[in-house]
Amino acid sequence: MRRRQFLAGVAALPAAALAQVDPLDPLVWVVTNGAPVKQGKVTLTLPQLADNGNSVPIRIVVDSPMTEADHVKSIHLYSEKNPVRNMANFYLGPRAGKAEINSRVRLAGSQKVTAVAKMSDGSFWQDTAAIVVTLSACLDES
Amino acid sequence: MAARIQISPRPKKGEVVEVRVLIQHPMETGYRRDDVGHLIKRNVITTLSCRYDGVEVFRADLSSGIAANPYVQFYTVAQTSGDLEFYWVDDEGKQGSERTPIQVT
Numbered sequence: 001m002r003r004r005q006f007l008a009g010v011a012a013l014p015a016a017a018l019a020q021v022d023p024l025d026p027l028v029w030v031v032t033n034g035a036p037v038k039q040g041k042v043t044l045t046l047p048q049l050a051d052n053g054n055s056v057p058i059r060i061v062v063d064s065p066m067t068e069a070d071h072v073k074s075i076h077l078y079s080e081k082n083p084v085r086n087m088a089n090f091y092l093g094p095r096a097g098k099a100e101i102n103s104r105v106r107l108a109g110s111q112k113v114t115a116v117a118k119m120s121d122g123s124f125w126q127d128t129a130a131i132v133v134t135l136s137a138c139l140d141e142s
Numbered sequence: 143m144a145a146r147i148q149i150s151p152r153p154k155k156g157e158v159v160e161v162r163v164l165i166q167h168p169m170e171t172g173y174r175r176d177d178v179g180h181l182i183k184r185n186v187i188t189t190l191s192c193r194y195d196g197v198e199v200f201r202a203d204l205s206s207g208i209a210a211n212p213y214v215q216f217y218t219v220a221q222t223s224g225d226l227e228f229y230w231v232d233d234e235g236k237q238g239s240e241r242t243p244i245q246v247t
Contacts, residue, residue, distance in 0.1 A: 054210070083173060083206075086207075087207030090216070096199065096200065096217050097159075097217050097219035098217040101216055102216075103209075103215065104208070105208055105209060106169075106209050
């Protein structure tokens with residue numbers, strides 16, 4: 001039984017350990033003020049492989065009814081390796097009707113990208129996606 | 143600074159409208175060098191906002207992590223016929239704006 005519990009724990013581990021933004025990261029702290037960032041509600045879509053990091057399509061969808069009482073206030077995008085790690089912040093409101101953003105980002109190398117959403121009830125949700133970038137967005141002369 | 147805005151034509155009242163905006167801008171990162179090795183000064187659009195009939199419905203803080211000629215797609219609920227106005231500012235302080243009418247049926 002113990003062994004079974006252990007194995008179940010190990011099986012459950014990667015999902016939890018893999019995709020986590022560090023809530024103590026100062027960039028995230030500025031937004032959350034130390035509040036816990038939960039996994040879920042947010043879906044971040046990136047291609048698995050990008051040949052060119054200069055323009056990578058990104059899609060963020062947040063599961064929310066977008067009503068006056070319950071809506072997404074903002075979405076924050078973080079990169080693991082870019083020199084500017086907070087790539088973008090998007091501010092929405094109940095008038096958005098649908099919490100979805102599409103854009104194109106620059107990525108300096110293969111990395112994980114995280115989206116954190118702030119809801120109107122003050123909770124925070126996140127999702128992380130990993131991407132392989134063949135040609136990094138140029139940081140030097142190239 | 144030219145921009146292109148696309149919205150679904152003739153939405154019904156209460157319909158969720160897809161808004162796509164594409165701004166012509168180099169989004170210079172500030173990490174690249176020119177032919178003689180000098181750093182090229184950073185020049186990115188830092189703020190982009192969208193107002194619907196004078197009320198702000200969308201705003202974004204962008205950085206050098208956004209691709210050149212920034213493209214953003216978002217949604218808004220069609221309420222009344224009016225104008226969608228976009229404003230943006232870059233590091234050089236240059237402001238741009240563009241407006242598109244929304245015709246609600």
